[in-house]
Amino acid sequence: MEASKEVGEMPPVIVSKKCECCGQCVEACQCDVFFGSKKAEVPQITYPEECWHCNACVEACPMKGAIKLRIPLPMMILFKRFAKKQIPDYTD
Amino acid sequence: MKGIRLKTKRIETDVLCIGGGIAGLMAAIRAAECGSRVLVVEKANTLYSGSGGLGNDHFMCYIPEVHGPDVELMIDEFQRGQQGGLRNRSFIRTWLENSFEIVKLWDNWGIPMKYKGQYEFAGHALPGHILMNLHYAGANQKKALTQQALKRKVTILNRVMCFNLFYDEGGVCGAIGINTREDEIFIIRSKSVVLGTGSVMRLYPASTPAWMFNTRLSPVCVGDGRTMAFRAGAELASIEIPLIRCGPKYFARAGKATWAGVLRDPSGKPVGPFVTKPDNKYGDPVVDIYQDIFIDFKKSGKGPVYMDCHGLSDEEFKYMLHWMKNEGNVSLLNYLKEERIDISRDPIEFWTYEYELFPRGGIYYNERAETSISGLYAAGDEFFGGISGAAVFGWIAGENGAAYARSHDFIESSVETQSKENESLFLQLRNRMEGPDWRETNIALQQIMWDYAGLVRSETLLEAGQRALFRLRKKAEKSMIARNSHELMRCLEVLNMIEIGELIFRTARERRETRGKHIRVDYPFTNPLSEKLLVVKKTEKGPALEWRQARK
Numbered sequence: 001m002e003a004s005k006e007v008g009e010m011p012p013v014i015v016s017k018k019c020e021c022c023g024q025c026v027e028a029c030q031c032d033v034f035f036g037s038k039k040a041e042v043p044q045i046t047y048p049e050e051c052w053h054c055n056a057c058v059e060a061c062p063m064k065g066a067i068k069l070r071i072p073l074p075m076m077i078l079f080k081r082f083a084k085k086q087i088p089d090y091t092d
Numbered sequence: 093m094k095g096i097r098l099k100t101k102r103i104e105t106d107v108l109c110i111g112g113g114i115a116g117l118m119a120a121i122r123a124a125e126c127g128s129r130v131l132v133v134e135k136a137n138t139l140y141s142g143s144g145g146l147g148n149d150h151f152m153c154y155i156p157e158v159h160g161p162d163v164e165l166m167i168d169e170f171q172r173g174q175q176g177g178l179r180n181r182s183f184i185r186t187w188l189e190n191s192f193e194i195v196k197l198w199d200n201w202g203i204p205m206k207y208k209g210q211y212e213f214a215g216h217a218l219p220g221h222i223l224m225n226l227h228y229a230g231a232n233q234k235k236a237l238t239q240q241a242l243k244r245k246v247t248i249l250n251r252v253m254c255f256n257l258f259y260d261e262g263g264v265c266g267a268i269g270i271n272t273r274e275d276e277i278f279i280i281r282s283k284s285v286v287l288g289t290g291s292v293m294r295l296y297p298a299s300t301p302a303w304m305f306n307t308r309l310s311p312v313c314v315g316d317g318r319t320m321a322f323r324a325g326a327e328l329a330s331i332e333i334p335l336i337r338c339g340p341k342y343f344a345r346a347g348k349a350t351w352a353g354v355l356r357d358p359s360g361k362p363v364g365p366f367v368t369k370p371d372n373k374y375g376d377p378v379v380d381i382y383q384d385i386f387i388d389f390k391k392s393g394k395g396p397v398y399m400d401c402h403g404l405s406d407e408e409f410k411y412m413l414h415w416m417k418n419e420g421n422v423s424l425l426n427y428l429k430e431e432r433i434d435i436s437r438d439p440i441e442f443w444t445y446e447y448e449l450f451p452r453g454g455i456y457y458n459e460r461a462e463t464s465i466s467g468l469y470a471a472g473d474e475f476f477g478g479i480s481g482a483a484v485f486g487w488i489a490g491e492n493g494a495a496y497a498r499s500h501d502f503i504e505s506s507v508e509t510q511s512k513e514n515e516s517l518f519l520q521l522r523n524r525m526e527g528p529d530w531r532e533t534n535i536a537l538q539q540i541m542w543d544y545a546g547l548v549r550s551e552t553l554l555e556a557g558q559r560a561l562f563r564l565r566k567k568a569e570k571s572m573i574a575r576n577s578h579e580l581m582r583c584l585e586v587l588n589m590i591e592i593g594e595l596i597f598r599t600a601r602e603r604r605e606t607r608g609k610h611i612r613v614d615y616p617f618t619n620p621l622s623e624k625l626l627v628v629k630k631t632e633k634g635p636a637l638e639w640r641q642a643r644k
Contacts, residue, residue, distance in 0.1 A: 027137055027139075027250075028137060028139065028140045029136070029137075029140075030135075030136035030137065030140055030141045030142070030145055030310060030312055031136075031305060031311065031312055032136065032251070032272060032273075032578055035272075035273065035576070035578040036576070036578075046578075047578070049303070049304070049305065050305050050311070051305060052305050052306075052307070052310065052311050052312075053306075053423045054140070054145060054146050054310075054420065054423060055146060055420075055422045055423040055426070056140040056145060056146060058422075058423075059140075059146070059422070060139075060140070069423055069426070069427075071343070071423070071427045072303060074300040074302060074303045074306070074342060075300060075303065075306055075342050075343045075344075076342060076343075076431075077340055077341070077342065077343055077427065077428065077431065077433055077440055077441075078341055078342070078396075078440065078441040079398075079433050079438045079439060079440040079441065080358075080398060080438060080439045080440075081438050082437070082438075087402065087437060088360050088402070
């Protein structure tokens with residue numbers, strides 16, 4: 001329940017210095033992770049674990065870079081990487 | 093006790109739309125055009141809410157100039173597909189015949205339905221078969237629909253969750269809701285109600301069980317509409333047969349059919365029979381028709397299975413990204429970029445997500461979007477049809493809901509008594525000092541659903557699970573706490589999900605056969621005689637079940 005206002009906490013992440021406290025992200029979020037945020041203040045992320053990582057807050061923010069998502073480790077994408085010359089040629 | 097009280101706000105309207113997603117907004121727009129006073133009640137904010145909140149890119153539709161004059165051919169194709177057999181031909185015909193009109197409306201409203209000036213069909217199809225899904229650029233769809241609703245003087249009430257319908261023998265007559273941001277209840281009287289609250293996520297564990305909100309569709313769509321409808325006496329159908337969907341492993345997201353790559357095993361061999369090269373038109377149909385491949389390959393030592401887009405030209409790759417953005421997958425694309433994962437070159441693992449009901453189980457509404465009780469309509473992921481189904485049947489629900497409101501007065505029913513019962517529950521949840529919160533209860537629910545009505549089912553397991561869930565409900569009702577109005581909303585969601593869970597146990601015991609992911613190890617074969625809908629509704633003696641023919 002501790003409000004996290006600064007970079008480094010769980011998603012989403014707000015950069016206080018860049019935030020203009022317009023509250024657009026608070027209005028956009030369908031999971032209401034910003035519940036309890038006060039008008040004209042940097043929004044607080046009260047329920048980070050309820051984030052869907054849908055990007056609505058980022059899209060709604062008028063200040064580029066003031067809010068971003070950090071995708072939690074359990075959601076990491078698993079992939080294979082080939083060295084350039086080893087990229088298989090599937091053309092048949 | 094904390095001494096918390098709830099303020100009360102009373103509202104009257106002709107048509108009440110519960111849920112401001114695609115279905116709810118389309119219903120609202122149409123009802124307002126038909127002259128009704130319309131109120132949309134939305135748990136979040138209609139600008140971004142619902143499973144289509146950030147966009148979509150496939151719209152099932154029949155366009156005569158593209159598909160030819162005979163809609164029956166497309167109905168045949170539909171009935172052969174994964175959603176086939178759930179609805180009769182007349183229902184599918186109504187949907188398809190109305191779809192093109194909606195396409196034209198959306199295009200006029202600023203949702204681009206054409207690509208480079210043409211109708212572009214791709215995805216969710218087998219090579220050589222009819223392409224039924226129009227590629228459209230839906231990234232702004234919720235903003236455009238909200239704007240159209242406001243233009244027609246629809247009132248939108250954001251951050252309010254409806255929890256129960258008011259009803260009596262005459263039909264429904266409104267709903268009670270809570271403000272999700274402060275201690276306040278809304279008592280809404282209406283002449284008709286349209287439900288459009290979406291699918292049921294968070295009932296079964298996510299593919300990342302510790303990360304509950306990592307769901308394919310919106311994690312706040314949890315079946316509020318289904319439970320409201322059921323408690324008011326409406327019929328639900330087919331909720332016992334779950335479905336699974338696939339996509340990028342661990343990053344749960346709809347949109348699998350927008351991936352143009354080939355599903356391959358670790359050696360690079362295609363796992364399916366359909367494609368050997370990436371294909372923007374068809375993608376790899378395995379993602380739609382053989383979702384068990386991921387677990388089957390794992391079990392047989394051949395996994396994992398990769399989605400491999402290597403081989404697309406630059407232009408083809410850009411085309412795929414264009415649709416992914418419109419599908420609302422910008423956060424996924426941003427993540428890939430940050431992690432320097434290049435999907436034009438790096439194969440990524442695909443896997444299945446949580447068990448879900450949509451599009452197989454939900455409120456049984458007919459082609460007029462009527463439920464089985466008077467004045468109550470439903471559309472969209474309440475049962476069936478995806479984006480286009482939501483748009484078309486939302487529209488129809490709005491039109492018929494408005495007509496109903498014109499010909500009916502407000503019902504003088506027991507609104508006050510029903511409000512008091514609900515208010516008492518809200519107050520108990522808000523005023524308790526200690527006990528489990530919604531999260532704890534939701535986790536317990538998911539465990540029971542997965543262990544007793546998940547991968548395998550049997551009479552003894554289902555019976556035990558049903559008992560376990562009954563006890564969980566009793567405990568939750570008696571002891572759950574809500575620290576604030578946000579948590580009150582989550583508590584009510586969990587109570588709704590438990591109710592759906594109990595109905596799943598009840599109906600799964602009745603379906604004594606195996607069908608799809610309803611795997612009864614004590615009845616291991618699919619019985620052609622049971623190719624019917626199992627309908628459940630509330631009676632004084634408890635839930636009553638009825639078998640009904642689906643395909644006519």
